[in-house]
Amino acid sequence: MTEMFEIQISRTEKHNIVHSVREIAVNKAKLFPFQQVLREGSSPTFCCIPPPGANITSMAFRNKPYNLTSVGDKVKAFVVNNLKIPKELIKSLLLSCFVTNGKDYNVYNYVSFPPQKPRNISCATTDFISVTCRWDSGKNGGTHPCTFPVVPQLQVYNISVVVKDMLGEEMESHSFNISERVSPVVEWDKVDKGATDANVSWSIQGNLTQNKFICQQQSCDSARGFCKVRLKPLLPNTRYVIRVRCSVNGNLWGDWTKHRSFTTDPQVTLDVWRRIQPLSDSYNRRVTLLWKQYIAGTVNIQRYSVQWSQEGQTWEDLNVDGEHNKTEISIGLGKCEISVKAVLHAGSSTPAHIIIPPMDPAESLPVQKLLSSGTVGGFDLSWNENTTVTCGYTVEWCILGHTAPCPLQWMKVPKENNTLYLPAEHFKAGFRYTFNIYGCTENGDTLLETQTGYSQELLSVQIPQLLEPVQSTSSSVTLEWRYNEDDPAEPAFVTGYLVTVQDAGSDVLPGKAADGFQVSVADPRKKSVTIEGLQPDKEYSFSVSALTKDGRGVPANITIRTKINYYSYLAKPLTAIFILLACIVLLWSTRKTLKEVFVYPAGMNIKTPEFDSFLHETEQKLQSQTVDDCTSCDIEIVTKSNAEIIKTPYSALVQEGYNPQSKDPLQGANSAPTFTPSGSKNDLLTVCKDSLHLLTRSSSSAAL
CATH class of the missing domain: 2.60.40.10 (Immunoglobulins)
Known part of the structure; x- marks a missing residue:
């Protein structure tokens, strides 16, 4: 077996970089590219050469099979378009080749991008000993630092930042004046805290005593490199977190310090x-x-x-x-x-x-103003603005009408406001509160207004006390009562009184009956009323109750009988007497004729049981007489009880011009003869008969 080696070497100014040194075995499949850095976005061709005696069955890129193309003797290839950088932590790409001998061969490649031009280059020194430069690396993100020593006596620096990798090289230049690129480093000293302020101090590190510092808009002592500032106003018993950074001449701010916390005093x-x-x-x-x-x-x-x-x-x-x-x-x-x-x-x-304020004998109390209670149960106060007030208003209040000392409360109001809302939770329903509004001046607080009211009025007011004896007539009743409408213990303001009148025999509750009536008294300080138009000798039920905004309270009741009207009983017989007197005057000239008509034998006593028959006989006799025949009439009435003889002579002169309205003078006690200016002497005689009949019947009724 023959072994082959492939060596690639590239040289830089200072380094020799060995890209790859790999052993290529002749009995293994060969995959290309092999452990290469591929450019992002490119479309590379991947190929596989099988070992001798074997054929390629399939190929895969990142475990994904691709359609193969023959590019030579048993050599297969495929193309991947637009390579993407993997999102996984390891940016490698797996290339696989499967052959007929049952083996599979794998290699890894990598995807990257060409170097990016450095951006946002910034250089600074903290102590004039070293300079640190930082820049953004572009597409990779992040900041990269580089530190080098300060060159003595050099103010302006020109630097270049070169970025290089297998896919290319980029460079960016930067120039700066080191005196303008000072970034002070701050170290905490101490924090002296109070209730509403705190004194904070720190020091600046490095050989920077010849510079003027600005730390969060506060100037520092540049000679000693020590800074101190007072923080105010702060809230008491509150935790604060602070941090500091400084700058030389305001050109470049240093890094923030670590957080320092403290809590102000109570x-x-x-x-x-x-x-x-x-x-x-x-x-x-x-x-x-x-x-x-x-x-x-x-x-x-x-x-x-x-x-x-x-x-x-x-x-x-x-x-x-x-x-x-x-x-x-x-x-x-x-x-x-x-x-x-x-x-x-x-x-x-x-x-x-x-x-x-000093005592002022001429000072007068303001008029008390009544407040209307609302549905929410609180107080919405307002008062007139006073131009003499220089330091605000004070509203004081307390509960009235209780034996215990008043628990005085107060609240301060700025001088720009003339209103104050007090919510319901500060007050109780049915209790009267008084509010005094004071104005603050350089000489003290002066009372401006007094207001009183209820947060919520209740209906359970006191019962009026009726005064007896009650003055009454046959047609009227005058009621009087006592009531302290200014009593601060009352649960509501009394706005007046309601008097209800009803027949005493009615079964319906007072004030509810259809045949009764009511009289209202609008002035709460008026405690008497006269009820007129009543019937004589009749019992009535009267009730008096105090009125509030929400209705009437529990009434005080009394039953009274009106007096008898005696004048009405005397009017009927007196009317008959006046008519008979008129007849006497008018018929005086015919008295001889009338005497024959009304003659009554002397010594004859008419007893009460015989009186009706006597009247009947006399009436029959009168009807048979003429005016000239009736000369006189003497009647003696003897009562059965004491045998007292009442002798009443009647003489009348018949005169024209009068007629009776009723021809039956005995029809009842309510009838009375009247005259009209027309008629004859016979009509006037008839009237005289009727009057006599009515008078005798009235006398008979009195005797019985």
Whole structure:
């Protein structure tokens, strides 16, 4: 067996590169190309020469069989178009040849691309000792570095980057001034943190003390290479992560440092308010100081320090235990400045200031404004803007109508705003709240407006207290009641009262009956009403209830009977008497004739049981008489109980011009003779008869 060797050698400036040294066996199949680097995108031809005495059955490229073409004695070949670089980690391509002796032969080739021109060449130094250049390698991606020493006294550098492989060679040139390509290296020094700020310091490495540095827009001490900056404002009890990079003259920024983290200290902020009360001596005032703590993080408040000064006097001090949030001090009538601060384990909080205005005897309280309750249960407050306000508004509120001390609450509002919405979770339904709006000036806080209302009104108001005895007549009833509509303990505003009137005998609930009626009193301060148009001697049910926005409350009930109308009973007999008197005057001239008609034998007593028959006989006799025949009439009525004789003479003068409306004067107690301006003397006589009949019947009824 003969052995053959193929050697390919290429020479560069510094190296001898051996491409391949392979042994080719004469008893094996030969595959071409063999362990070659093929150009991406090319269409190479692959061939196989079988060993002696064998034939090629098939060929495959990357395990994929291809159609073969004969290119010589038993030599087979095929073409692969547009070679692609494999996506696998190993970029090799398997070429296989299968022969009749049952053996298969495999070789590997590789696919690549020609060298790419270097891009984005950048060179810099960190210490003026060495220079590092970097560039992008093109299609392969990634950055490649190269470091070489600095040439003394050389400012401008001209370099070339050559990229070479089996498929070709590319070169790119670059020029730079080393003084403009300085990239400082920063090392952390320390971080001094507070609640709202932090002092951060670092140092710059290398022999760069003669340069001016810029680090994140902060100038540094170039003489010592040491930099320090104060970071503010920061949030208390908050973790921060920082990093730094620097530059010389702003031309080239160095690399970022590693992250450095720190957490700011907790902070206590106080919100101070006050309540002012005059004392009995009229020369001093009691000021109740209240404050709320806003604590960021976990902190232990040891105590509170309260200081105040009035009209330029020396400051007075008061220490308050850290568990309390209020205290009382006594001041004069002038302006007073007060400060409160929390004393912590390490340091103290920023003092909170408040000014108490001087006493103003002429100051008047503003008119109270009623607020309408909404459905959401909160308060949407608004007030008039005040041009004298320089440092905002304060809205204070508390619950009214309770014996316990009012839990005063407050909230500060910037001077640009004149509205404030307070959500429902701060309030209870059915409780009356009062809101005082203060304006802050350089002389203190002045009361501007007072508003009161409910977050949500309830219907369970008090029952009015009816006053007795009740004034009444035969046709009217006057009701009076007591009610404290200004009681802050009421669960709703009282807008008026509702009075319901109903017959006492009705089974329907008051205010619901069809035959009843209602009277509304729109003024809640008016607590009396007169119900008119009632019937005499009749029982009525009255109910009085307080009205709110949501309806009426529980009523107070009372039953009253109207008085008897005696005037209506006297009107009927008096009408008959007046008519008889008119008959006497008109018929006086015919009294002799009438006497014969109405004559009644002397000594004759008509008893009550005989009265009706007597009237009947007298009526029959009168009908048979003329006007001239009737001269007089004397009637004596004797009651059965006491035998008292009542003698009533009637004399009348018949005169023309009157007619009776009713020809039956005895038809009932409700009938009464009336006159019309037409008729004759006979008609007038008839009227006299009717009047006599009515009068006697009325007297008989009274006797019975």
